[in-house]
Amino acid sequence: MAPVVARLVSQSKPYLVPGKLLVKEFWFEVPLDHDNPDGTTKLKLFARSAIKYERPIVEPSPSEVEQRPYLVYLQGGPGMGTSAPQDSPLSKYMLDRGYELLMLDQRGTGLSSTISANTLETIGSPQEQADYLKFFRADTLVKDSEAVRLCLTKDYPAEKKKWSTFGQSFGGMMTLTYLSFAPEGLRECFITGGLAALDKGPGDVYQATYRRCIARNQAYYKKFPGDVAAVKWIAEKIIELGGEKGVPLPAGGFLTVRRLMTVGLNFGAHGGVDRVHSYVTRMKADLDQFGKFTRYTLNELEQDNVWDTAPIYTLLHEPCWCYGPGVAGRWAAERVGQSLEEYQWLQADWAGPASLGEKPLYFSGEMIYPFHFETCSELIQLKEVADILAEFDGWAPLYDMRQLGRNEVPVYAASYNDMYVDPDLARVTASRIRGIKVFETNVLFHNALRSNPDDVIPQLLKLRDDTID
Known part of the structure; x- marks a missing residue:
C-alpha cells in the first residue's frame, strides 16, 4: 500500500525570533x-520550522527562496512535545550547515492531538x-513522519526529498524503527542516548x-x-502524616513513600543527584520547623517529572x-524490582523504613509502576486503561533486524x-546496524544533548564530516 501523504491544513507566514531564526x-x-x-478519525499534527536568517540588501522573491534539506527532530519521552526552535541546541549547530530544522510534535504530545485524561x-x-492509544507507538509515529515529509517535499528536487533525523532518547528508538521500515525517506540519522535493545522485552531491559x-x-x-x-x-x-493513602498533594495526587522514591528518575541526568538532595533538604527542613510539609515543597514534588502532564510517558x-x-509489559518494572533486595519497598508486605537497619532506601529510576495510577491525579483516572495496555501482547514489530543489518x-x-x-545493550544494538559510527563516553549522562550540547x-x-582510519 502506498504511504499516506499528510494534508497541509495551514502554514503561517515566516516570523523572526531572537537568534536570527526565521520560523x-x-x-x-x-x-x-x-x-x-x-477512516473517519483524523489527527492534527503541529510543527515549527526554522532557518538561519541573514537580512539581505534586497529581500528575495518567493520563487528565489532556497529549498533547504530538512532535519527533523525526533523528541524523547515518549509523550513530550518539542521545544520552540530558538530553545533547541540544534539551532546553534545545524542551521549553519544548510538544514531547515523541523520541530514536529509527535501525535498525542505538545499541540498534536494532545493526550490527557479529559481528551x-x-x-x-x-x-x-x-x-x-495503541496507535501512538513508534511504528505509527514513523508513518506520521513520512506522511509529513512527503507533504513538505512534494515540490522538491529528488536530491532534497529525503530528510535527516536527530533522535534523542525515545527519538533514537524511533530512529531505529524508521531505519527498519522506511529507510527510503532518510538521508542520514543522528542518535543521542537512544540505542535501545532490539530484541529485549521490558523484563530484560529493567x-x-x-x-x-x-x-x-x-x-x-x-x-x-x-x-x-x-x-x-x-x-x-x-x-505517619499520610496514613494508608498518603499525604494529599496540591493538584489532587498523594505523596507516599513509593512516590517519593520515584524522584530518583533525576539520577539519570546531569545535576540530578543534587536535585534529589535539595528535595531531601527541603523536606527535612519543613518537618524540623513545622512537623509537616509546606505547600511549596509538596508542589515541587508533585511537579517533579511528567507523570500528570505527559500521560503517554507512563501509559506507553x-x-x-x-x-x-507476543511481548507484553505486565508491569515488568514492578515484577523485576520486587525480586531485588534494594527495592523491598515495592513488596506488598514491606515492613517499612525501620526494617532496613543501616541500609539506605533506594530510589527508582525510569520505571513505571501500578502505584503511579493511584498517586498521580491525572493518572488515577487512567488506571483501567493502563491495566489493559499492560496485558496487551499483540504489538506490531518495532524493528527489522535484517534491514538494519543491510x-x-x-x-x-x-x-x-x-x-x-x-x-552494554546499546553496544549490542550498534553492532547490528550496518555502517553506524558511535561516539561513546562515560562522562556524560542521558540529558547531555540539552545540558552539555x-x-x-x-x-x-x-563522525559525519571526517573519516575513521
Missing part, C-alpha cells in the same frame, strides 16, 4: 490508522481508549537498568551520606520495549554512562 508554523492532518487512511474521555470506554539505578543511588549516598538517615526519617513521617512506557507480537543510511550515535538506556553535537558532526 514558520504548520498544521497537518493524518489518519489515526495509516492502514485505514479513509481520552471523548474516545469512549477504557477499552476503547486503550485501543486508541534487569539492566535497575543495576544502573543502584549504582547511581550508591553515588548519591556517597556524596550525601547524611541522606541515608534523612530519607528514611522522611519516609517514616510520610507514613513499557510498550516501548515490547518489540513485537542498512545503507549513514547513522551517527552518541552513547553515554546512561541510567535509562543501558550502554557543546560536548555532544560537535562529536557527532566529526
Whole structure:
C-alpha cells in the first residue's frame, strides 16, 4: 500500500525570533490508522520550522527562496512535545550547515492531538481508549513522519526529498524503527542516548537498568551520606502524616513513600543527584520547623517529572520495549524490582523504613509502576486503561533486524554512562546496524544533548564530516 501523504491544513507566514531564526508554523492532518487512511478519525499534527536568517540588501522573491534539506527532530519521552526552535541546541549547530530544522510534535504530545485524561474521555470506554492509544507507538509515529515529509517535499528536487533525523532518547528508538521500515525517506540519522535493545522485552531491559539505578543511588549516598538517615526519617513521617493513602498533594495526587522514591528518575541526568538532595533538604527542613510539609515543597514534588502532564510517558512506557507480537509489559518494572533486595519497598508486605537497619532506601529510576495510577491525579483516572495496555501482547514489530543489518543510511550515535538506556545493550544494538559510527563516553549522562550540547553535537558532526582510519 502506498504511504499516506499528510494534508497541509495551514502554514503561517515566516516570523523572526531572537537568534536570527526565521520560523514558520504548520498544521497537518493524518489518519489515526495509516492502514485505514479513509477512516473517519483524523489527527492534527503541529510543527515549527526554522532557518538561519541573514537580512539581505534586497529581500528575495518567493520563487528565489532556497529549498533547504530538512532535519527533523525526533523528541524523547515518549509523550513530550518539542521545544520552540530558538530553545533547541540544534539551532546553534545545524542551521549553519544548510538544514531547515523541523520541530514536529509527535501525535498525542505538545499541540498534536494532545493526550490527557479529559481528551481520552471523548474516545469512549477504557477499552476503547486503550485501543486508541495503541496507535501512538513508534511504528505509527514513523508513518506520521513520512506522511509529513512527503507533504513538505512534494515540490522538491529528488536530491532534497529525503530528510535527516536527530533522535534523542525515545527519538533514537524511533530512529531505529524508521531505519527498519522506511529507510527510503532518510538521508542520514543522528542518535543521542537512544540505542535501545532490539530484541529485549521490558523484563530484560529493567534487569539492566535497575543495576544502573543502584549504582547511581550508591553515588548519591556517597556524596550525601547524611541522606541515608534523612530519607528514611522522611519516609517514616510520610507514613505517619499520610496514613494508608498518603499525604494529599496540591493538584489532587498523594505523596507516599513509593512516590517519593520515584524522584530518583533525576539520577539519570546531569545535576540530578543534587536535585534529589535539595528535595531531601527541603523536606527535612519543613518537618524540623513545622512537623509537616509546606505547600511549596509538596508542589515541587508533585511537579517533579511528567507523570500528570505527559500521560503517554507512563501509559506507553513499557510498550516501548515490547518489540513485537507476543511481548507484553505486565508491569515488568514492578515484577523485576520486587525480586531485588534494594527495592523491598515495592513488596506488598514491606515492613517499612525501620526494617532496613543501616541500609539506605533506594530510589527508582525510569520505571513505571501500578502505584503511579493511584498517586498521580491525572493518572488515577487512567488506571483501567493502563491495566489493559499492560496485558496487551499483540504489538506490531518495532524493528527489522535484517534491514538494519543491510542498512545503507549513514547513522551517527552518541552513547553515554546512561541510567535509562543501558550502554552494554546499546553496544549490542550498534553492532547490528550496518555502517553506524558511535561516539561513546562515560562522562556524560542521558540529558547531555540539552545540558552539555557543546560536548555532544560537535562529536557527532566529526563522525559525519571526517573519516575513521
